[in-house]
Amino acid sequence: MVSEGELNFPCVLIVLGDDDGSMDFRQAFQTAGYSVYLARSPEEALHLHPKIPGPIVVIDDTGDSPSTEKLMADFKEADPDCVLVLLTDPRLPDHSLAFVQKGAADCLRKPVDPAYLVNRCSRALKEKHLLCANTNLENRNRELLGRENSLKAIFETFDDIHYQTDPEGIVTMISPSVFRLSGWTPDEIVGQPVTKVYDDPDTRQLLLKAVLEQGFLKDYELRLVKKDGTKSWVSLAAHLVRDPDGRICGVAGSLRDISQRKKMEQDLKESEEKFRILTESSPAAIMLYQNNKWVYVNNAATEITGFSMEEFRSMDFWDIVHPDDKAMIRERGMRRQRNQDAVTRYEFKIITKAGQVKWLYLSGATTLLGGKPAGIISVHDINDRVLAEDSLKKSEERFRTILDDMEVGYLEVDLEGKLTFYNEAFQRIFGYTRNGRLNTDSEACTPEQDIAGKIYDAYNRMFRTGFPLQSFEWEINQEDGAKRTFELSASLLKDKDDQPSGFRGIVRDITERRQTEEERERLQNQLNQVQKLDSVGRLAGGVAHDFNNMLGVILGRTEIGLMHAEPGHPLYRDLTEIRKAAERSSDLTRQLLAFARKQTVAPKIIDLNTMVESMLKMLQRLIGEDIDLAWLPTANLPKVKMDPSQLDQILANLCVNARDAIESVGKVTIETDTADIDEAQSACIMGIPAGQYVVLSVSDNGCGMDKDVQEKLFEPFFTTKRNGLGTGLGLATVYGIVVQNNGFIDVYSEPGLGSLFKIFFPAHLGPSDKTADEEAGKTNGGAETVLLVEDESMIREMTVMMLEYLGYKVFSASRPSEALDLIKNQTEGFHLLLTDVVMPEMNGRDLAAQLLKTHPGLKCLFMSGYTADVIAHHGVLDQGVNFIQKPFALKDLAARIRMTLDHQSR
Numbered sequence: 067m068v069s070e071g072e073l074n075f076p077c078v079l080i081v082l083g084d085d086d087g088s089m090d091f092r093q094a095f096q097t098a099g100y101s102v103y104l105a106r107s108p109e110e111a112l113h114l115h116p117k118i119p120g121p122i123v124v125i126d127d128t129g130d131s132p133s134t135e136k137l138m139a140d141f142k143e144a145d146p147d148c149v150l151v152l153l154t155d156p157r158l159p160d161h162s163l164a165f166v167q168k169g170a171a172d173c174l175r176k177p178v179d180p181a182y183l184v185n186r187c188s189r190a191l192k193e194k195h196l197l198c199a200n201t202n203l204e205n206r207n208r209e210l211l212g213r214e215n216s217l218k219a220i221f222e223t224f225d226d227i228h229y230q231t232d233p234e235g236i237v238t239m240i241s242p243s244v245f246r247l248s249g250w251t252p253d254e255i256v257g258q259p260v261t262k263v264y265d266d267p268d269t270r271q272l273l274l275k276a277v278l279e280q281g282f283l284k285d286y287e288l289r290l291v292k293k294d295g296t297k298s299w300v301s302l303a304a305h306l307v308r309d310p311d312g313r314i315c316g317v318a319g320s321l322r323d324i325s326q327r328k329k330m331e332q333d334l335k336e337s338e339e340k341f342r343i344l345t346e347s348s349p350a351a352i353m354l355y356q357n358n359k360w361v362y363v364n365n366a367a368t369e370i371t372g373f374s375m376e377e378f379r380s381m382d383f384w385d386i387v388h389p390d391d392k393a394m395i396r397e398r399g400m401r402r403q404r405n406q407d408a409v410t411r412y413e414f415k416i417i418t419k420a421g422q423v424k425w426l427y428l429s430g431a432t433t434l435l436g437g438k439p440a441g442i443i444s445v446h447d448i449n450d451r452v453l454a455e456d457s458l459k460k461s462e463e464r465f466r467t468i469l470d471d472m473e474v475g476y477l478e479v480d481l482e483g484k485l486t487f488y489n490e491a492f493q494r495i496f497g498y499t500r501n502g503r504l505n506t507d508s509e510a511c512t513p514e515q516d517i518a519g520k521i522y523d524a525y526n527r528m529f530r531t532g533f534p535l536q537s538f539e540w541e542i543n544q545e546d547g548a549k550r551t552f553e554l555s556a557s558l559l560k561d562k563d564d565q566p567s568g569f570r571g572i573v574r575d576i577t578e579r580r581q582t583e584e585e586r587e588r589l590q591n592q593l594n595q596v597q598k599l600d601s602v603g604r605l606a607g608g609v610a611h612d613f614n615n616m617l618g619v620i621l622g623r624t625e626i627g628l629m630h631a632e633p634g635h636p637l638y639r640d641l642t643e644i645r646k647a648a649e650r651s652s653d654l655t656r657q658l659l660a661f662a663r664k665q666t667v668a669p670k671i672i673d674l675n676t677m678v679e680s681m682l683k684m685l686q687r688l689i690g691e692d693i694d695l696a697w698l699p700t701a702n703l704p705k706v707k708m709d710p711s712q713l714d715q716i717l718a719n720l721c722v723n724a725r726d727a728i729e730s731v732g733k734v735t736i737e738t739d740t741a742d743i744d745e746a747q748s749a750c751i752m753g754i755p756a757g758q759y760v761v762l763s764v765s766d767n768g769c770g771m772d773k774d775v776q777e778k779l780f781e782p783f784f785t786t787k788r789n790g791l792g793t794g795l796g797l798a799t800v801y802g803i804v805v806q807n808n809g810f811i812d813v814y815s816e817p818g819l820g821s822l823f824k825i826f827f828p829a830h831l832g833p834s835d836k837t838a839d840e841e842a843g844k845t846n847g848g849a850e851t852v853l854l855v856e857d858e859s860m861i862r863e864m865t866v867m868m869l870e871y872l873g874y875k876v877f878s879a880s881r882p883s884e885a886l887d888l889i890k891n892q893t894e895g896f897h898l899l900l901t902d903v904v905m906p907e908m909n910g911r912d913l914a915a916q917l918l919k920t921h922p923g924l925k926c927l928f929m930s931g932y933t934a935d936v937i938a939h940h941g942v943l944d945q946g947v948n949f950i951q952k953p954f955a956l957k958d959l960a961a962r963i964r965m966t967l968d969h970q971s972r
Contacts, residue, residue, distance in 0.1 A: 077101045077121040078187065081111040081137070091124070094180030098188070108137045115144055122149045122187045127161070135168055142169050147198070149190050153178055159806060225407070227300075227321040230307065233314055235260045235270055247300070247323050249293030265289035265297055277304050277317060287324065298325040327405065331434045348444075351426075354433075355383040356403060356440035370426070370447050372419030383441075388415035388423060402432045405439040413448065425452040475573035478559060483525065486568065495552070495575050517541075521554065528558055529566055539576070551577045613651075614931030615858050618953035621648040622864035625956045629871065648953065669807075671707050671830055674738050674760055675699040681717055688718060689725040689734060696735040703738055704829035706760050712803045719800050720764040720823055726787060727768025727821060737763040741826060754810050759826040771815040779813060800825075846964055847872030850897035854878040855885045855913065856929075857905045861952075865900070868956050872963070874898075881906055882913045889917060896924055898967055903930035927966045929954070 078100045082088050088104055095102045103118055105111035115121065123141055127134045134152070141148050152165050152173045162173035171190035174183065227248075228241040240255050248263065261267040269288055277283050282305035289297045304319030345352035351367035353360065360378040368374055371386055384396045391414040401408035411429045418424055430443040469476055475492030479485055517540040524535050534557035542550050556571035624645045631638045678697070686695050717736070724734045739761040743754060771779070775786060780801040804811050808828050815821035852874045856862040862878055869876045877892065879885035882905060889896060899917060901910040914926045927948045948966045950958065 076188075076191065077103065077118045078124060079103045079105060079111060079114060079118055079121045080124045081105045081108065082126045090180045091183060094184045095187075098184045100184075108133070108140075111137070112140055112144070115141060115148075121145075122151065122191055124151050124153065124183070124187065127152050127154045127158075127165075134165070138165070138168055138170065147194065149187070149194050151183075151187050151190060153183075160808075225323070228319075229255075229260075229321070230316055230318040231260050232316045235274075235317075238316065247292075247298070247321070248290060254293075263291050265291055273302070273304065274317070277306055281306055283319070287328075290321065298323060299328040300324060327432060327434075330431065334433050351445035351447075352442070353383075353445060354435070354440060354442050355399070356435050356438065358382045358384075358400070358403070361435065361440065367445065370418075370424070370445065371416065377419075386416045386418075388417055391415055398430070399441055402430055402441040403439055405432050408432075413452065425449040473574075475575075476570070477573060478568055478570045479525075480568040481529070481566065483522065492573060495573060524554075524556070525569055528556060528569065532558060534558070535571075549577070550575060551580050612931070614952040615861050617648050617651055619860045619864050621645060621953045621955060622861075622868055624648065626864070626867055626871070645955075649955075669707050669709050671705045672710055672713075674703055674706055674713075674762060674827075675701075677710055677713050678717065678736060678738065678762075681714060685717060685721050685736075689721050692731050693725055693728055694731075694733040695721075696733060698735060698737040700737070700739045703740065703760055704758060704831060706807075706827040707830045708807045708827065712807070716762070716800050716803055716825065717764070719797065723797065724764060724766035724768060724821070727766055727770070729769070732767050735763075735765045737761075737765075739763070740829070743826075754826075758829040758831065759809070760829050762825045762827065763822065764825075765820060765822040767820040770817045770819050770821055772817050776813060776815060780811075846960060847874060848964065848967065849873055849875070850967060851875045851877070851894060852898045852900055852963075853885060853889060853896045855880075855882060855899070855901040855905070855910070857881055857902060861902075865959075868959055869900075871956070872960050874963075882908045885913060886916065889921065896921065898963065899924055899926045900963070901926070901928060903928050925966050927962060 076099065078095050080088060080091055080095075080102065082091075082104070092102045092104065100122075101118075103114050103121070105114055111123070111125075115123070125134060125137060138150055138152075141150060150170045152162075152170050153176050154160065154162060154165075154173055156175045160175070162170075162175075165173050171194065172186050174186060225243055225246070226241075227244045228239075229237060229244075230239040231237050237255050237258055237260055240252050242252060244255060245251050250263070255263070261270050264270060265288065273283060273286065276286070282303075284303045286302040286304075287299060288302060290300045291297055300321040301324045302319060302321055304317050306314055307316045307318050309315045345362075345364040348364060349366055351370050352362075352364045353367050354362040360381065360383055363375060363378050367378070373381075373386065383399055384392055387395045395414055398408045398412075408430070410431060411427075413425060413427050416424055416426055425448050427446040427448045428443050429445075430441060433440050433442045470490045472489060472491050475488065475495045477485060477488040477492050520540075521538065524538055527533075528535055534555070536555060538554045538556075540552055540554075542552065553574045553576045554571055556569050558566050559568040559570050561567040624641050627641045628638065628645070631641060678699070682695065682697055689695060721734060721736075728734075741759045741761050743756050743759060745756050747756070771786075780797050801811060804825055804827075809826050812824040812826070813821065814824075852869055854862065854865055854869065854876055856865060856878070857880055859880065862880065866876050866878050877888055877896070879888055885901075899914055901913055903910040905913075910928050910930075914924075914928075917924055918926075925948075927950060929950045929952055931952045948962065950962045954962075
């Protein structure tokens with residue numbers, strides 16, 4: 067994590083694809099005190115990044131979002147704490163929100179003032195450091211709280227008495243262990259003179275004098291008076307407590323009960339001779355060690371280990387221990403020698419003189435020898451028993467481990483229904499402490515009386531029949547309002563006489579499983595709907611491709627026929643009607659592709675009223691004859707810039723939702739209007755710039771929506787429709803289209819009062835581009851040479867005829883390989899490649915790329931029944947790509963070819 071100190075040496079890595087502004091940015095950052103590094107490519111940036119400590123990375127987004135997101139991910143993987151700032155092109159869709167969600171600290175639209183960029187980068191760096199500091203502080207607070215709780219728990223479990231007094235010897239604090247050692251409770255001691263528990267009141271003066279002289283006192287032995295009047299020996303440790311100014315504010319220390327040790331010392335002196343007699347005749351090995359050396363071992367020790375007394379005296383006491391246990395024995399033995407608390411009874415392994423591994427059982431204690439602590443142990447040979455019990459022991463350990471590690475609760479109850487045992491999982495499920503509910507009614511787990519009664523009936527049935535309870539479920543309402551679902555399986559417990567003695571059961575918290583099953587079912591339904599929609603989309607794309615080819619032949623042949631027929635000829639009117647029918651069929655295909663989201667986005671300057679009017683018939687068929695469709699346009703609307711197919715999707719989705727909100731008969735109203743958003747309104751509508759907007763409204767008099775539904779309205783897969791009647795993607799699609807076109811949506815609805823959707827599109831106030839329709843009005847041809855590549859023979863023949871009619875010299879090919887051979891062997895130069903997008907062997911984009919390598923001046927025009935991904939990116943037609951939609955009329959083809967040849971740079 068970046069430390070606060072790194073702010074003193076900031077570094078910035080600028081990743082720019084060209085020199086535009088790089089020197090200005092470098093100068094601005096250097097003036098602000100940054101060390102500046104420049105990179106002209108992602109590869110160079112990733113090479114430089116590890117060499118720069120904690121950098122700010124400024125990335126110029128060229129519009130290739132996946133590439134930019136991949137570069138961001140690489141930086142974050144290399145240094146999760148680096149600060150990413152993106153510069154985005156205003157001519158491209160705004161992906162700022164997506165970049166921030168991917169880890170960008172800030173996104174700025176170009177052009178960017180260098181000083182402003184430095185300011186935003188510095189602020190982002192400071193925010194990153196503040197976040198790191200806050201995180202460190204929170205982690206430190208949690209760590210201190212954990213330590214405090216741990217120390218408190220340890221303090222309460224100490225066997226030693228810990229205390230503190232004020233300067234006058236009044237006890238101000240004492241640990242709970244005082245009760246175990248003296249019978250006094252902490253409340254009875256705190257506030258009392260410390261001399262209350264001393265055998266000799268003058269002892270305090272002696273101790274205080276020693277502490278004042280040395281600053282501390284350790285292992286001072288004295289007698290403590292218990293509450294019942296008896297006395298016990300304790301070992302005292304004490305030190306002075308001073309305030310921040312160095313003044314003595316009391317004494318703190320601890321008392322350890324050494325009565326047993328004192329008694330042992332006395333007993334040892336009194337029974338030394340008896341000890342020798344007993345140890346020599348004992349079948350157990352009696353061994354005494356001090357200062358890590360054996361002082362005494364009896365005959366049994368030499369028999370068990372094979373070492374003689376002389377050999378023992380030359381060894382450290384842990385030399386005979388097996389390597390697996392050596393560290394444990396050494397640590398415990400040394401603690402015992404130092405008169406410290408140590409485990410006194412345990413099993414361990416040794417290696418005998420003959421090299422045999424043998425199990426022993428040790429019972430150890432601390433004694434005094436020559437006035438110094440020593441360890442005395444009694445060792446029994448338990449090798450045969452350990453080997454015999456090993457398999458049983460492992461089995462029991464596995465059972466205990468499995469029982470406590472189980473995720474399900476295990477419980478046992480007696481015939482009266484009282485809990486007699488349960489595992490840790492049962493504690494977690496019901497919030498009990500270990501043994502905290504033993505011998506209480508198991509009905510306490512089910513506070514609802516009807517559930518408790520059913521479980522009691524199930525126990526009775528098991529007792530009578532002997533058959534286990536396979537599954538029983540019940541719910542508990544917790545205090546926070548949440549519901550938990552539990553499942554119980556149970557069987558009889560029997561005693562040694564095979565008589566019922568109680569019941570054992572398994573309890574599972576199946577709340578998450580139930581929720582998962584419900585969620586899985588909901589997601590499966592959503593997946594089914596998405597798959598259906600995807601299938602419709604694939605079907606629509608395939609049908610559109612073939613259908614548009616056929617429509618192209620019909621439309622093209624009809625136009626050729628009209629060229630050879632006089633307006634007064636009887637066939638002229640029929641051909642005209644055939645052309646109109648083909649054009650209407652083409653419109654229907656376009657609307658089908660728009661509904662299935664297979665239409666590539668190609669924004670145009672359009673008149674909203676004209677576009678809505680062209681869809682009214684289709685929308686009426688979509689909502690049904692029982693619902694009245696009202697159209698209320700506002701005259702003289704400003705133009706808007708968007709893809710017409712996206713408008714089709716918006717109207718189709720909103721009208722379908724309005725239809726579903728109306729139970730039987732009703733009314734759907736479509737309106738257009740204008741709105742001026744001033745600065746005050748812009749501040750209220752987050753992120754919406756002030757300006758003039760064109761408003762498209764769709765309202766209905768259906769059932770309406772409450773606030774909860776409105777809050778989730780545009781979330782993908784959210785739907786209020788019954789299963790099978792909605793995917794939950796319609797309004798999400800509408801929202802995405804509106805945002806993509808820099809607009810916003812306002813929704814007003816109340817239950818029972820219908821709904822109103824108002825969509826605001828920015829008005830296009832600049833000069834109108836020359837539209838394709840205007841260009842299509844001209845049927846100017848040319849004398850250039852055209853290479854036509856089309857795998858559908860009828861389309862190919864018809865297009866050749868249209869091109870030749872327009873005056874072009876045409877060479878045609880039925881597949882890409884034929885086109886490559888033709889252009890290779892033809893000495894005459896080609897001016898235009900007119901190719902289908904989807905073909906066998908390779909797609910049109912790849913064919914154009916190959917031809918451009920050898921013919922860099924060749925212009926390219928793509929055609930298809932629907933625009934494939936090979937010439938589009940995220941549904942938006944690639945910049946600089948010329949495209950004509952099948953089927954096309956002669957005038958449209960003539961205009962698009964001239965536009966490509968005369969104006970296109972590539």
